[in-house]
Amino acid sequence: MRAVVITKHGDPSVLSVVDLEIPSPKDDEILVKVRATSLNRADLMQRMGFYPDPFPGAHEIPGLEFAGTVESCGSSVSNWKIGDPVMGIVSGGAYAEYLVVPGMQAISVPQNIALENAAAIPEVFLTAWDALVCQANLQAGQWALVHAGASGVGTAAIQICKAIGAYVVVTCSAGKRDACLALGADLAIDYKSQDFVEVAMQATHGKGVNVILDVIGGEYLNRNVAALALKGTIVQVGLMGGGSTAFNIGALMPKRGRLIGTVLRPRPVDEKIAVTQRFINEMLPLFALAKMRPVIDRRFGLDQIVDAHRFMESNANTGKIVIDVC
Numbered sequence: 001m002r003a004v005v006i007t008k009h010g011d012p013s014v015l016s017v018v019d020l021e022i023p024s025p026k027d028d029e030i031l032v033k034v035r036a037t038s039l040n041r042a043d044l045m046q047r048m049g050f051y052p053d054p055f056p057g058a059h060e061i062p063g064l065e066f067a068g069t070v071e072s073c074g075s076s077v078s079n080w081k082i083g084d085p086v087m088g089i090v091s092g093g094a095y096a097e098y099l100v101v102p103g104m105q106a107i108s109v110p111q112n113i114a115l116e117n118a119a120a121i122p123e124v125f126l127t128a129w130d131a132l133v134c135q136a137n138l139q140a141g142q143w144a145l146v147h148a149g150a151s152g153v154g155t156a157a158i159q160i161c162k163a164i165g166a167y168v169v170v171t172c173s174a175g176k177r178d179a180c181l182a183l184g185a186d187l188a189i190d191y192k193s194q195d196f197v198e199v200a201m202q203a204t205h206g207k208g209v210n211v212i213l214d215v216i217g218g219e220y221l222n223r224n225v226a227a228l229a230l231k232g233t234i235v236q237v238g239l240m241g242g243g244s245t246a247f248n249i250g251a252l253m254p255k256r257g258r259l260i261g262t263v264l265r266p267r268p269v270d271e272k273i274a275v276t277q278r279f280i281n282e283m284l285p286l287f288a289l290a291k292m293r294p295v296i297d298r299r300f301g302l303d304q305i306v307d308a309h310r311f312m313e314s315n316a317n318t319g320k321i322v323i324d325v326c
Contacts, residue, residue, distance in 0.1 A: 003096035004305050006060040009049030012309035017302060020059060022098045027074040029100045032086060034068040036119035036299075037094040039312050039321040040152065041215075041238060042265060046092075047309065053092045054266035063094025064265060066101075067109060067118035068326070077103040085109040087118040089126060089272065091265055095305065097326055104273045107280055110287040113294065120152070120294035120320035121287070127237055127264055128157035129283055130275050131213050133164065135260055136233040140165030142210040145200050145227060147220065149185060150176035150318040153237065155295040157213050158183045160283070163291050169203055171196050179318045183295070200227040208232060208255075218242035221259075225251045233258040295319030 001022045007014050025031045043062045045051035053060060067087040070080045080086065086106040093099045109118040132138045138161070146157045149170025161168035162184040169187040170180050177188040187203055189196045200209050208229035214220055215238030222245070224234050232255065252259065264272070286292045297317035300308035302325050312321055 001097040002302060003059070003061050003093075004063075004302065006047055006062060009047065012047070012306040012313075014047060015305050015309065017305070018059075020096070023093075023100045025072060025074045025077075025100045027076040028102055028104070029074045030077055030080050030086070030103050030106060031071040031073075032066060032068040032099050032101060032106070033071045034066050034094065034097055034099060034325045036068075036116045036325055037063045037066050037323045038119045038123065038152070039308055039323065040064050040123050041240065041312075044309060044312060055091045057093070061093045061096055063090070063092060063096070063099075063323075065089050065119060065121075065123040066094040066099060067115055067121075069115070070106075071098065073103065079103055080106065085115050085118070087122050088276065089122045089264060095302070095323065095325070102269055102273060105269065105276050107276060107284065110284065112288055112290065116322070116324060117294050117296060120296050120322055123264070124152040124156040124320065125160070125283065125292070126275060126279055128153050128213065129160050129279060130264065131235040131237050131260075131262060132157060132160055132211055133282075134275065134278070135262060136211040136213075136235050136258075138164065138166050138211045141167075143167045143169065143200075143204050143208075143229070145196065145209040145212045145224075146170045146185075147191075147196075147212075147214045147216045148172065148238075148240070149180040149188060151215060152295075152320045153213070153215055154180070155183055155319045156292075158185050159292040163283075163286050167203075169196075169200055169209070176318050197223050197227045204229065211235065213237065215239075216241040218245050221245055221247055222251065225255070225257065228252075228255055228257050231256050233260060236261045237263070296322050298322075299324055
């Protein structure tokens with residue numbers, strides 16, 4: 001099979017397409033013929049050596065999500081059959097024509113979503129939903145603040161907030177405001193010219209937002225606390241702005257707020273299966289009802305993986321960057 005490997009850590013030129021053996025599924029796994037995968041910031045960090053694969057194999061193959069068809073099933077798998085369209089998250093290995101994944105970790109592709117587009121769903125929708133709903137307990141009628149609203153996680157978060165009846169304010173660049181508003185954002189803040197703390201407090205009549213979903217980190221942390229409502233929750237899912245900053249914890253205490261750090265990738269298989277199964281039950285039906293959809297900026301072929309990484313590094317995309325594998 002053809003797969004992209006990281007030959008050494010560095011800029012996008014270290015990515016190379018090579019021929020490798022097709023993996024074999026274990027008893028509880030399925031072998032998937034991958035139709036498409038998508039880029040995530042973690043892929044860029046892994047390529048640069050800042051985010052090692054928590055479950056490394058013989059070759060360092062990036063890729064955290066996939067969409068494809070079941071090629072074969074392990075002996076104990078009973079919920080899938082050959083040819084079924086599936087999507088899901090993996091800890092790595094999705095930049096390849098085939099991959100193996102636990103059968104209970106795979107998700108059926110909604111009938112109204114094209115297989116090649118389904119690769120833009122798993123990582124960002126699971127991340128945003130797990131952070132907003134499972135961990136922060138966002139409720140209908142509450143306010144969420146989502147940073148990088150035009151990113152993959154951001155565009156998923158907007159749709160999830162609206163699907164559950166919550167209000168959502170996002171930060172983004174000026175050129176991406178309209179796209180965020182079109183997805184349902186109640187307010188879209190140009191982070192370069194507007195103070196998101198001031199806007200969030202005005203929108204909530206001085207009460208602050210109940211949940212903050214942050215992929216930035218860095219100096220945003222103290223400002224997040226300033227925008228937070230009493231008993232609110234900040235969920236940190238990324239560190240695009242840096243992982244270290246001076247933090248005034250004294251400002252968080254009187255708000256009785258919570259600061260949660262979370263990632264999906266290194267979680268044990270049983271935890272990934274649990275969050276996947278809950279997502280299937282609570283969120284997947286909303287795709288069939290057209291209440292949520294993947295947002296795709298552009299597509300690249302597997303042989304264009306270097307260009308795809310460079311494009312993501314430019315921060316020009318709104319939504320996902322999809323890689324057509326087969």
